[in-house]
Amino acid sequence: MKLFFSPGACCMSCHIALEESKTPFELVYVGKKAEPAVKENFLKINPVGAVPAFQLDDGKVLTQNIAILSYIADQKPEANLLAKVGTFERAETMKWLSFVAADLHKSFSPVFRLDAITTNTECQKDAKNWVFSNINKYLSVLETHLKDKTFLVGERFSIADCYLYTVYQWTSRISFPTDKLPNLNRYSENISKRPSVIAVHEREAKY
Numbered sequence: 001m002k003l004f005f006s007p008g009a010c011c012m013s014c015h016i017a018l019e020e021s022k023t024p025f026e027l028v029y030v031g032k033k034a035e036p037a038v039k040e041n042f043l044k045i046n047p048v049g050a051v052p053a054f055q056l057d058d059g060k061v062l063t064q065n066i067a068i069l070s071y072i073a074d075q076k077p078e079a080n081l082l083a084k085v086g087t088f089e090r091a092e093t094m095k096w097l098s099f100v101a102a103d104l105h106k107s108f109s110p111v112f113r114l115d116a117i118t119t120n121t122e123c124q125k126d127a128k129n130w131v132f133s134n135i136n137k138y139l140s141v142l143e144t145h146l147k148d149k150t151f152l153v154g155e156r157f158s159i160a161d162c163y164l165y166t167v168y169q170w171t172s173r174i175s176f177p178t179d180k181l182p183n184l185n186r187y188s189e190n191i192s193k194r195p196s197v198i199a200v201h202e203r204e205a206k207y
């Protein structure tokens, strides 16, 4: 199986889930410095050009973090990354996955491409302020939720944690202040010590 990835991007969530579930996989780098032929081939895998994409050994392709994460978790139930079908815990995990994907992740996206939105520096400042206030809104919800909690749902490290951990790392990339987010910082630090997460960071740092 192949995970098409770019280091530090949202696909790190799938990379962590693969590592955590001990699923054999191959990484295919499709980031900025990838060869043109690799990039061209990637567009056949995912025509929108976004990571992650996941290709099974029989050639079938899955895109979208939530779909790939759920597939990995369901293939390896022994890894305990997602509760059983029909349980409230599973529904809660899906809720947080949606929250991270549709609300939190996408609230970060404009700040990485302010220059593509406008070349006017004053407008960029306004856009950045708006983006930061949105990020703050979503992180505040998580900060409250994570009080006295180690994981997003129940007592297990789940695929929702794979995704939130990944996106939360971006706060340092955009210099978003996290001093008022002690619960999220504790949560993230705790997850960063997992052997799977250490392995993923080491591997992605090579690209």
Ligand SMILES: N[C@@H](CCC(=O)N[C@@H](CS)C(=O)NCC(=O)O)C(=O)O
Pocket: 009, 010, 011, 048, 049, 050, 051, 052, 063, 064, 065, 066, 101
């Ligand atoms: N909804 C998609 C979002 C994927 C996404 O935004 N990927 C970003 C990296 S974090 C990307 O590849 N952006 C580059 C592009 O869209 O060209 C998912 O969940 O997989």
